[in-house]
Amino acid sequence: MRHPRTRTTRRRVVGALTAGLLCAAGLAAPAVAAPVQDTIRPALDDGLALTPPMGFNNWNSTHCRAEFNDEMVRGIADIFVEKGLKDAGYQYVNLDDCWALPERDANGKLVPDPVRFPNGIKDVADYVHSKGLKLGIYTSAGTKTCNSAGFPGALGHEYSDAQQFADWGVDYLKYDNCNNQGVDAKLRYTTMRDALKATGRPIVYSICEWGQNNPWEWAADVGHLWRTTGDISDTWGSMLSILKENLPLAPYAGPGHWNDPDMLEVGNGGMTDTEYRSHFSMWSIMSAPLLIGSDLRTASDATFEILGNKEVIAVDQDPLGKQGTVLSSEGGRWVVAKEMRDGSRAVALFNETGSPQRIATSAEAVGLPDADAYTLRDLWQHRSYNTAGTISATVPAHGTVLVRVSADPTWAKHPPAVELGLAGSPLIEAGRTAKLATTVTDLGRTPAKQVSVALSGPEAWTVKATSPTSSGVVPTGRSLRTTWSVTVPPGTPTGSYDLTLKASYRSPTGIRVDSMLPLTMSVVVPPPSGMSELGDLPWLSAANGYGPVERNTSNGESAAGDGHPLTIGGVVYGKGLGVHAESAVEYYTGSACETVTADVGVDDEKGANGTVAFEVWADGSKVASTDVLTNALPAQPLTADVTGAQVVRLVVTDGGDGIDSDHADWAEALLSC
Structure with a gap:
């Protein structure tokens, strides 16, 4: 439910969980010290939510619109059955806000909206x-719910409302946090726990207080899941920020008590399918509740394919109940591993950056015992391989490779795992030729035979191999390396273009494997000589935590073009970029520029809540940064030496405390070339 603050609410990670600050900064998060485990309260002993709940919630796709009604809810239940979602494990069809009338009846009872639900909730x-x-069903631990219309909340009516829910046959309660009148959170949520228990009906209890009171520290015996963050939105930046907040809380999750980083946005249209696969993969390896937030009535085949991936769902639903932990995150290259009940490990190689990255770990590093070789199952390819111990891949921008690795004595029946790689810049100017090098590397214990490779690009481009593209055999740990000449026709418009690297090989037993790595090359133009306003220059990519990056105005809200004049500490600026943490804007500088300068700070438009930090990166190295800045501070001057860099990236982080009104301005941002 979208609460009135319009930005996800700040939470405090304290004690041993200061590791979360490292995650927010893109650094490796160390394992949380053992004493944290001693602070975890025992879970509710009622047999509910022994694996993370799976289902649907209407809010992200319908909000309070008239289409949220009896017919829609029944239709979602039908789709669960018809599209195989029920068979995949999805159970709950959940109503969010706006199902009730604004006033209780004369007996203080809740009244379902007779237009939306003419036959009531029980029907x-x-x-x-x-x-x-x-x-x-949904209500709030306050006098009113979170919708601006102010539907009745349950504060002071807990036992009566809980009994109504039970009488209607409700199986799950989402309990929000608006209009709580300052009543202690533990008291409010514990009272509803007791009210639900008193009904005698098994009802899964979802605590939705946005992580404001560190519920992971006290709510294991209160609810079955608790929100660790504010509300997600359908953007890469929002998903990424919430992911980084939730990852450090792994010690607090387990059967019957789960960290909840909010609903799935898969299929809502604000991200690519690659980004949605990352979203689904990372929620699954975090043992997060999987609550579909898209409109299944209009969902694409790709959306159903992602949501219905039973091998990925099995990672989320593993009965051991371990949340995945961060092994490394240097440079936005994340390795997250999860112990499974059968002794295997699920491993996510997650690339938060805007370009392909090689991400690697090993069977030993993820906790598997020493063995001659291992079976590696790719959960998106649905194919098994053998590996000598290396777990690695070139992961596309914003992509995730999700595998399950085991010390399986039958590893030899599978073909060797082969990693495809690319070296060379993915940036090229129209009319120019780029030199690239590809590798096909055998990660397996067995050799790859009859290996061949091909690189293809857009029809008008010229792609030529300048070294051998085949080999009779590639032994364990060795590579077939091929160099390529890629020429882009003059006049090609700027933008991203797809390239495809394909490899084919056979295992020693004759099994043929065809492998593919999707790549992109960006056609770019060199920056002009002299001083240029970054607010006026084209960027390579732009990711933002809430709404789009705005040129020469503040961030505003979620719609494009809804910003205001850039204003920091009462000073108005005419040019610059308006962003919202977590944010990253990349520019092609073609090794021809020297400095970036800007006045940076929190925009005045959102009051006193925002806390952000600014960074400038040059070709993967951080060359300038600020301390955490607040709304109380005037603009701070920032200068970065970017001499020789091909790409400059402007980054705004959330200051380590989650995103809450983190509107940030790169005011009078100038590039000198």
């Missing part, structure tokens, strides 16, 4: 139950 629940599914 809907009965239909959902008839499909072998369960129904969820």
Whole structure:
């Protein structure tokens, strides 16, 4: 539920969990010290939510629009069955805000909206139950819910409302945090726990207080899951920020008590399918609840393919209940590993950057015992390989390779794992020729035979191999290296273009494997000589935590073009960039520029809550940064030496405390070339 502050709410990670600050900065998060485990309260002993809940919530796709009604809810239940989502493990069809009338009846009871639900909630629940599914409902631990219309909250009515929910056949309660009148959070949420228990009906209890009161420290015996962050939005920056907040909390999750980084945005349209696969992969390796937030009535085949991937879902639903932990995150190249009940490890190689990255770890590093070789199962390719111990891949921009690795004595029946790689700049100017090098590396214990490789690009481009493209055999740990000449026709418009690297090989037993690595090259133009306003120059890429990056105005809200004049400490600036943490804007500088300068700070438009830090990166190296800045500070001058850099990246982090009104300005941002 979108709460009134319009930005995800700040949370405090304290004690041993200061590792979260490292994650927010893109650094490796160390394992949390053992004493943290001693602070975890025992989980509710009621047998509910022994694996993370899976289902649907209407809010992200419908909000309070009229289409949220009885017919829609029944239709979602039908789709669960027809599209195989029920078989994949999805159970709950959950109603969010706006299902009730604004006022209680004369007896203080909640009244379902007779237009939306003419036959009441019990009738809907009965239909959902008839499909072998369960129904969820929403209210707030306050006097009103979070919607601006102010529907009745449950504060002071906990036992009456809980009994109504039970009488209707409700199986899941999402309990929000608005209009709470300052009543202690633990008291409010514990009271509803006791009210639900008193009904005698098994109801999964979702605490939605946005992580404001560190519920992971006290709520294991109160609810079955608790929100660790504010609300997610359908952007890469929002998903990334929430991911970084939730990752350090792994010690607090387990059967019956889960960290909840909010609903899935998969299929809502604000991210690419590659980014949605990352979203789904990372939520699964974090043992997060999987609550679909897209409109399944209009969802694409690709959306159903992502949401219905049973091998990825099995990682989320593993009964051991371990949340994945961060092994490394240097330079935005994340390795997250999760112990599984059968002794295997799920491993996510996650690339938060805007260009392909090689990400690597090993069977030993993820905690597997020493063995001659291992079976590696790619959970998106649905194919098994053998590896001598290396777990690595060239991961596309914003992509995730998710594998399951085991010390399986039958490893030899699988073909060797082969890694495709690319060296050379993915940036090229129209009319120029670029030199690239590709590698096909055998990671397996067995040799790869009859190896061949091909690189293709857009039809009008010229792609030529300048060294051999095949080899009779590539032994363990060795590579077939091929160099290529890529020429872009003059006049080619700027933008990103797809290239595809394909390899084919055979295992010693004759199994043929075809492998593919999607790549992109960007056609760019050199920056002009002299001083240029970055607010006026084209960028290579732009990711933002809330809404789009704005040129020469503040961030505003979620819509493009809704910003205001850039204003820091009462001073108005005419040019620059308006962003919202987590944010990254990349520019091609073609090794021809020397400095970036700007006045930076929190924009005045959102009051006193924002805290951010600014960074300038040159070709993967941080060359300038600020301390954490707040709304109380005037603009700070920032100068960065970017001499010789091909790409300059302007980054704004959340200051380490989550995103809450983190509107940041690169005012009068200038590039000198």
